[in-house]
Amino acid sequence: MAAPRAGKTNNEADQPSSPVLRFGPDKPLKLDAGTLLSPFQIAYQTYGTLNDARSNAILVCHALTGDQHVANTNPVTGKPGWWEVLIGPGRIIDTDRFFVICSNVIGGCLGSTGPASTNPATGKPYGLDLPVITIRDMVRAQKMLIDHFGIEKLFCVLGGSMGGMQVLEWASSYPEQVFSALPIATGARHSSQNIAFHEVGRQAVMADPEWHGGKYFDYGKRPEKGLAVARMAAHITYLSEAALHRKFGRNLQDRETLTFGFDADFQIESYLRHQGMTFVDRFDANSYLYMTRSMDYFDLAADHGGRLADAFAGTKTRFCLVSFTSDWLFPTEESRSIVHALNAAGASVSFVEIETDRGHDAFLLDEPELFAAINGFIGSAARARGLTS
């Protein structure tokens, strides 16, 4: 149960145990914050083989605390890849057929340049000296990675939650390079409530005395308590009231009666504490601040004069959106408003709402209806793209 301890993530930040592409001073990353990031690096994983026509590439975009290890054992946690139920040889996204790419986002902490990476100017981690990163910045970096592979058009870009935001950004920024797009459990903007939850998480991190204004590396410390609390609060939003009650109810943890104290009397408390503790072993606190901020800043309609349909004007990309009935972080209405915008733009769009009580995190789980939808969509897109099975 115990994951490798601190320090490990720091190594992964500079020397990831996955391929890494380094961009020198001649190829800076233009950031929405108005500055250039240079040098910078992108850590990524690939699975399968790029065909001769370079037409079978699928880009997977990870969520808030995800990473590039989508379909291989995670080097930090030792757990299976976060979407191994979906991606792999013979799976729905068959790596015997498709060339799957997944990269750690800019601002992350598993090898792409982020606040835990060493700032070449100081020889110390960037910390808060790294400019705020946006979803569009992440996508711009991914585009440079895709260009590196010589891929002119991605067969599909898919992802859930923050990954879904990247999918939407890809389809909007580079429509000619996205044949099909599959944003799952996401929105075209972060709602006020979602920003509120993120702010609670950030304040928890910053309230931890070990945060040291983001310079905890200088003190050989990490704001573990603050980050754990942030994760606990966030984790509740990934589930649903019904699922929590089904799993935990008011069951007591290793005891017969209430203790009349503040121990973890209830199973749900113990569960959340465990979630918080294991999270700090694999994630950098500053990176958590940057990741949450990137989602808060995302508002695709605002980037297009307030009209979401204009973000997709003239698009030829085939879209499929998926939402889950019990997702209160990105409720179905968020997906539906994207669907309406795509309709208005005359786009080809499918939209599936899946009934489940597993909340937002359903997109990461074994959901047969989700897999059926992805399978049908990818299959028909592959036929349209002329990819043989």
Added chain:
Amino acid sequence: MSVNGSQRVDLEVVANLIPPRSRVLDVGSGDGSLLELLQDTKQVDGRGLELSQRGVNECVARGLSVIQGDADKDLEFYPDKGFDFVVLSQTLQATRNPKLVLDELLRIGDRAIVSFPNFGHWRVRLSLFVNGRMPVTKDLPYSWYDTPNIHFCTIRDFVNLCEELGATVEKATALDGNGQKIGLSMPWWFWNFFGQQAVFLLKR
């Protein structure tokens, strides 16, 4: 949302009105039968709008481009003349506001194809006349209190509505109980009496 699933004899008739490689929106696409037929035989660029989530999920799993939505609420999001054909098959009578829906179809599509069960069919008339109760026939199997068909009309009613909306009837076909076309030269009253279903091709 196609309400009378068992009696889709109109599908072939509808499909024959659509030339290859058209852009088609099927409103109330049900299980996707028409879209699949059109995609396989006419290579159309087809989209669907369907009320039932189960229908939608099945369609998408079969590779069709379908979204969950309501003909009464969601047509407003489609741009003017975004499609060559908008099809409303066996669904008009189940909408809340058939006039508005038809108006939207004519706005969104260069042409609209509408099929519906004819409430003026002699069997319906006979049933009401003889029994004095709301007709329940083999093809209209619901009781008045649980029917999704809240806005039945006759062929003549529909022709009047088209006139009101300034739509031109480019082609009209009435089908008898066996799904056979009724001779073209017959007058409206004859169709209205013997047509069990009607398929209209409209333009505005």
